[in-house]
Amino acid sequence: MMETIGPILVGVCLLIGAGFALVGAIGLIKLPDPMTRLHAPTKVGTVGIGALLLASLIYNWVFSDGSYHETLIMAFLFVTAPISANFLAKVNIHTEHCDEPPTPPRDDAWSTLASPDKDTPSADTEVAP
Amino acid sequence: MRFVNWLFPHPLLTLLIAVVWVILQNEISAGMAVFGVILGIIIPRAFAAYWPDRPTGFRPGKMLSYSLLVMWDIMVANVQVAWIVLTVPNAKLKPAWISIPLDLKQPEAITILAGTITLTPGTVSADLSDEGHSLLVHVLHTDDPDGEVETIKSRYEARLKEIFVE
Numbered sequence: 338m339m340e341t342i343g344p345i346l347v348g349v350c351l352l353i354g355a356g357f358a359l360v361g362a363i364g365l366i367k368l369p370d371p372m373t374r375l376h377a378p379t380k381v382g383t384v385g386i387g388a389l390l391l392a393s394l395i396y397n398w399v400f401s402d403g404s405y406h407e408t409l410i411m412a413f414l415f416v417t418a419p420i421s422a423n424f425l426a427k428v429n430i431h432t433e434h435c436d437e438p439p440t441p442p443r444d445d446a447w448s449t450l451a452s453p454d455k456d457t458p459s460a461d462t463e464v465a466p
Numbered sequence: 467m468r469f470v471n472w473l474f475p476h477p478l479l480t481l482l483i484a485v486v487w488v489i490l491q492n493e494i495s496a497g498m499a500v501f502g503v504i505l506g507i508i509i510p511r512a513f514a515a516y517w518p519d520r521p522t523g524f525r526p527g528k529m530l531s532y533s534l535l536v537m538w539d540i541m542v543a544n545v546q547v548a549w550i551v552l553t554v555p556n557a558k559l560k561p562a563w564i565s566i567p568l569d570l571k572q573p574e575a576i577t578i579l580a581g582t583i584t585l586t587p588g589t590v591s592a593d594l595s596d597e598g599h600s601l602l603v604h605v606l607h608t609d610d611p612d613g614e615v616e617t618i619k620s621r622y623e624a625r626l627k628e629i630f631v632e
Binding site for chain 2: 357360363364367368369370372373375376377379380381383384404405406408409415416418419422423426427429430435436438439440441442443444445446447448449450451
């Protein structure tokens with residue numbers, strides 16, 4: 338039973354994963370500026386890889402002893418992907434390769450753009466004679 | 467009681483490390499579980515200085531249903547973003563910055579909200595304001611930026627407020 342359904346499920350998962358990875362790559366080429374380009378590979382890629390890992394998980398459970406490692410890969414991927422996306426976004430804001438972000442509704446400035454000596458004097462300027 | 471608190475600065479992290487260790491070994495045996503628990507005690511203890519405050523009122527049950535909701539949203543939104551990437555021409559693309567005033571106070575809760583926003587395709591959380599009361603989010607394609615803010619606040623932030631009770 339599982340020997341007949343297994344390969345079909347694995348194939349479907351591989352196709353879905355490869356399809357999303359392809360869309361991510363197309364987005365990376367097609368989208369116009371750094372901030373929008375950030376969207377395609379970081380997210381569509383995540384689910385693309387998720388589907389590929391699901392294929393590997395099904396394959397291992399149907400045709401050999403089975404392994405839990407794919408779930409760990411997925412978990413670490415989903416935890417670390419937002420961090421790299423956040424770093425790329427911060428670099429884009431910092432190097433001004435995007436539109437100026439609006440001022441925050443609360444507080445004074447976004448932390449990437451905030452400079453301590455702008456409005457409040459920093460500690461070492463107060464110490465100087 | 468104080469000794470127990472000292473030994474387990476983050477009890478759930480201890481549990482998580484033990485589970486990850488057992489999965490990493492790919493076999494469930496008593497020896498591996500014990501070694502996982504030992505690692506789960508040593509690692510949070512060694513890094514307690516860098517994560518001093520335990521999040522208050524964390525409710526794991528609600529966290530589970532929240533994770534399922536987020537996973538479902540990720541799948542739905544992935545198809546939407548794939549559709550936008552493939553069909554909307556660049557000239558008609560309407561990217562926008564939106565800023566979300568935060569009601570959440572705990573850093574752990576804000577981290578999970580920002581991670582959720584980034585993982586759901588179409589939105590990337592880009593920056594936090596200097597004192598941590600607003601979140602800057604970039605949207606790939608939207609006709610209604612205020613509606614996006616409302617969706618994020620009602621769909622994710624309201625649920626996170628119930629998970630991290632003050």
